[in-house]
Amino acid sequence: MDNDFSKPQRESAFGIVVMGAHTALQIAKGTFFIFIAAFIQMPITTFTYLLLGIAAILLISIFFSYLWYLNFTFFLNKEKQEFVVNKGILNKDQLIIQLDKIQQVNINQNILQKIIGVYGLKIDTAGAHGEEVSIRAIDETSAYNLKEHLLHRTNAAVVTPEIKHQNHLTEEAPFLKISTWTLFKVGLTSNYGQSLGLLIAFFYTVIYEGRQLLDAFKINKDEIQSTVAGMLTIISVFILIACLLLVLLVINLVRTFYKYYELEITRHKNTLLLSSGLIAKKNTLISPNKVQITKYSQNYFQKKMNMLNLSLKQAHFGQSKKGHEMQGNTLEIPGCNPTERDELLKMILGEAPLFGKTFIPDWRFLNLPIFFKLILPVAIFLIVAFNVAEVKPYMGIAIGYFLIGILMIYISYRRHRISVNQDFIIKKSGIWDISNEIVMPNKIQAITTFQYPWHKGVDVGHLSLHTAAGQIHFKYGNYTEIKKLVNYWLYQIEQKNEDWM
Amino acid sequence: MSADSLFTNETIDLDRLPKYEEILLKQPHPDYWKIICINLTIFFGILAIITGTLLLLADDVKRQAIWIISSYFVLLAASFLLFRLSFKKRGYALRKHDMLYKSGIIAESTTIVPLNRIQHIELNEGLFSRMYNLGSLQLFTAGGQTGHIRIGGIAIDEAKSIRDLLLKKLDMLENPETEA
Numbered sequence: 280m281d282n283d284f285s286k287p288q289r290e291s292a293f294g295i296v297v298m299g300a301h302t303a304l305q306i307a308k309g310t311f312f313i314f315i316a317a318f319i320q321m322p323i324t325t326f327t328y329l330l331l332g333i334a335a336i337l338l339i340s341i342f343f344s345y346l347w348y349l350n351f352t353f354f355l356n357k358e359k360q361e362f363v364v365n366k367g368i369l370n371k372d373q374l375i376i377q378l379d380k381i382q383q384v385n386i387n388q389n390i391l392q393k394i395i396g397v398y399g400l401k402i403d404t405a406g407a408h409g410e411e412v413s414i415r416a417i418d419e420t421s422a423y424n425l426k427e428h429l430l431h432r433t434n435a436a437v438v439t440p441e442i443k444h445q446n447h448l449t450e451e452a453p454f455l456k457i458s459t460w461t462l463f464k465v466g467l468t469s470n471y472g473q474s475l476g477l478l479i480a481f482f483y484t485v486i487y488e489g490r491q492l493l494d495a496f497k498i499n500k501d502e503i504q505s506t507v508a509g510m511l512t513i514i515s516v517f518i519l520i521a522c523l524l525l526v527l528l529v530i531n532l533v534r535t536f537y538k539y540y541e542l543e544i545t546r547h548k549n550t551l552l553l554s555s556g557l558i559a560k561k562n563t564l565i566s567p568n569k570v571q572i573t574k575y576s577q578n579y580f581q582k583k584m585n586m587l588n589l590s591l592k593q594a595h596f597g598q599s600k601k602g603h604e605m606q607g608n609t610l611e612i613p614g615c616n617p618t619e620r621d622e623l624l625k626m627i628l629g630e631a632p633l634f635g636k637t638f639i640p641d642w643r644f645l646n647l648p649i650f651f652k653l654i655l656p657v658a659i660f661l662i663v664a665f666n667v668a669e670v671k672p673y674m675g676i677a678i679g680y681f682l683i684g685i686l687m688i689y690i691s692y693r694r695h696r697i698s699v700n701q702d703f704i705i706k707k708s709g710i711w712d713i714s715n716e717i718v719m720p721n722k723i724q725a726i727t728t729f730q731y732p733w734h735k736g737v738d739v740g741h742l743s744l745h746t747a748a749g750q751i752h753f754k755y756g757n758y759t760e761i762k763k764l765v766n767y768w769l770y771q772i773e774q775k776n777e778d779w780m
Numbered sequence: 781m782s783a784d785s786l787f788t789n790e791t792i793d794l795d796r797l798p799k800y801e802e803i804l805l806k807q808p809h810p811d812y813w814k815i816i817c818i819n820l821t822i823f824f825g826i827l828a829i830i831t832g833t834l835l836l837l838a839d840d841v842k843r844q845a846i847w848i849i850s851s852y853f854v855l856l857a858a859s860f861l862l863f864r865l866s867f868k869k870r871g872y873a874l875r876k877h878d879m880l881y882k883s884g885i886i887a888e889s890t891t892i893v894p895l896n897r898i899q900h901i902e903l904n905e906g907l908f909s910r911m912y913n914l915g916s917l918q919l920f921t922a923g924g925q926t927g928h929i930r931i932g933g934i935a936i937d938e939a940k941s942i943r944d945l946l947l948k949k950l951d952m953l954e955n956p957e958t959e960a
Contacts, residue, residue, distance in 0.1 A: 594922060724897045724923035729889030745927030765892065766797045772894045773877035776953065779897070779922070 284355040294416030298344035386562040453543040461614040466535035468580040474531040567627040571748035576714035594747035635700025640755040721777040805871025811912040812933025881929040915939040
C-alpha cells in the first residue's frame with residue numbers, strides 16, 4: 280500500500296475487531312463490579328441470562344464497530360495542506376486538520392493490535408479544542424508512510440524520494456538508547472509522587488467498591504472492623520508501612536519499565552522519533568521547534584548516579600483537555616547522562632544553552648511560606664495541644680516539623696534562580712528534585728509582572744512568563760531588574776516576529 | 781563571538797529600550813465604576829435576601845444575628861472600598877507592538893501581550909455596559925487562561941477602533957509582504 284493518501288480511504292478492516300474490543304472493554308470496565316455482585320448473589324438459572332447479556336454486549340459492540348468502520352474515512356488534501364477525516368454513525372462529522380498545526384504523530388501498538396498485526400495512529404494538534412484524530416488499525420508501512428506525509432508537508436513535489444530516504448533513516452542506529460540497567464535505576468529514584476497517587480487511587484477504589492459489595496452481601500461490617508482493629512498493633516503498623524513502601528517501589532519499577540522499556544531516540548531530518556514500551560510499543564514523532572519548554576531534573580540519588588530526567592513540553596490549551604491528555608503533551612526521557620542531555624538539548628534548542636546572568640530572589644521569599652506553612656499550623660497545633668491532654672505527648676512532632684520545614688523552605692529559596700542570556704531563559708527550582716526549565720524568548724506568549732504595595736519601598740516584585748505549555752514564575756526578584764528584563768524580552772519578541780511553533 | 785560579549789553588548793542597549801513601566805496608561809471610562817456598583821449591588825442584594833430568609837426561618841441562626849449582620853456590612857464596605865481602589869489602579873495602553881493592562885485589587889499586576897502573539901480578539905458588550913455605551917475587550921494568546929487580558933470599561937467606539945486596529949495589525953503580521 281504505497282499510496283499518497285490523496286483519495287479517501289478506510290482504515291484496515293481489522294479495525295472492526297480493535298474498535299469492537301475497545302467498546303466491549305469500556306462497557307466491561309463500567310459494569311465490572313455490578314457483574315461480580317450479580318454473579319455471586321444469583322441463582323444458577325439466571326446464569327444463562329448473564330451469558331446471553333455478555334454475548335449481546337459483544338454483538339452490539341461489533342455491530343457498532345462495523346458501522347464506525349464503514350463511516351470512517353480519511354485522506355490528505357495536498358493543495359490545501361489539510362488532513363481530512365470523515366466519521367460518525369448517526370451524525371456525520373468532518374474533521375479538517377491543517378498540516379502545520381500537527382504537533383506530533385503517535386504510532387502505537389497495544390496487545391490486541393500486536394496479535395492482529397496492525398498499528399494505531401494518533402494525531403495530536405494544537406487546536407483550541409485539543410481535538411485529536413485516532414486511526415485504530417492501519418498496517419505498518421501505511422502508518423509510517425502517512426506519518427511522513429503528515430510531518431513533511433513543505434515540499435509536496437519531492438515527497439516520494441524523500442520518504443524512501445526517510446524510511447532508510449528509520450532503520451539507522453538510534454543515537455540515544457536507555458539500557459535496562461539505567462531504567463532500573465530510574466525506577467528506583469524517580470516519580471514517587473505519581474506512583475503514590477496511583478496507589479492511593481487504587482486503595483480508594485478497592486475500599487469504596489468493597490464497601491458496596493459488603494452492602495450488597497449484607498455481611499456484618501462490625502465484625503470486619505473489629506478484626507482489622509485487632510490487627511493494628513504498633514509493630515504491625517510499622518510492618519505495614521514498610522510493606523507499603525516496598526509496594527510503592529515495585530509499582531514504580533513496573534511503571535517505569537512498562538512505559539520506557541527499550542526507549543530509543545532516533546534523529547530524522549527535522550524530527551525526533553521516540554519509541555518505548557514493554558507490552559504496547561509507543562512511537563512518537565515530534566518536531567523540535569514545537570517544543571515550548573525543555574526541562575531537566577535531577578535529585579540527590581540521581582546526581583550520584585550521574586543521570587537525569589528530561590522532559591519536553593509542547594503546547595496544550597488548558598481547560599478543554601482532560602488531565603491525562605495534557606500529560607500526553609509532555610514527553611519524558613528518563614535516565615540520560617549529561618552528555619546525552621547536552622546532545623538532545625542541542626537538537627531541540629539549536630545549541631546547548633549557556634547559563635547567563637543569574638538573578639536571585641530577595642530573602643522576603645521566605646516570609647509567606649514560613650508563616651503559612653510553619654508558624655500558623657504549628658501555632659494552631661500548640662494551642663490544641665495545651666488544651667487537649669491526649670495530644671500533649673505529641674508536641675515533639677511540632678518541633679521536628681518546624682525544623683524540617685524551615686530547612687525545606689530555605690533550600691527552595693536557595694534553588695529559586697532565573698538565568699538569562701540572549702537566547703535562553705533558564706529557571707531553576709525545586710527542593711528534592713531540582714529542575715531546570717529552559718525557554719527561548721520567542722516562545723513567550725505574554726508577560727505579567729506584579730508587586731505588593733508593601734514591597735514598593737524595597738523594590739521587590741514578581742514575574743510570570745506565560746507560554747503555550749505553562750507558566751514560569753520568578754518570585755521576589757529585584758523589581759528594577761525584572762522590569763529591565765521584561766523590556767528586553769519584549770524587544771526580542773516584537774523585533775524578530777519569529778514563529779513560536 | 782562569545783555569548784558573554786554579546787550579552788554585555790545588549791546590556792548597554794537595555795537602558796535605551798522603551799520602558800513599559802513608564803508609559804502613561806489610559807484609565808477606564810468613569811461610567812465603568814457605575815457598572816461595577818450595579819454588579820456589586822445586585823450581588824449584595826441577593827446575599828441579603830438569602831441571609832434574611834435564613835435569619836427569619838432558622839432559629840439557630842437567629843441567635844448569631846448581630847454577628848452575621850455586622851459581618852455582612854463589613855464585607856459590603858470592604859468590597860466597595862477594594863473595588864474602588866482597584867478601579868483607580870486599572871489602566872491600559874496600546875503600543876505599536878504590544879498591549880498593556882494594569883490591574884489588581886491588592887497586588888498591582890501588569891500584563892503585556894505582544895501583538896504578534898495574539899490568537900484572537902473578543903469584544904463583549906454586557907447588558908449594563910450597553911446602557912452606558914461601554915464594552916470590554918479581550919485578547920487571547922496561546923498562553924491559555926493565564927496569558928490573556930480582559931480590559932473592561934472602554935468606550936464602545938474606542939474599543940471598536942482598537943479592535944479594528946489590532947485586526948489590521950494581525951493581518952499585516954500574517955502577510956508580512958504588505959508590511960513594508
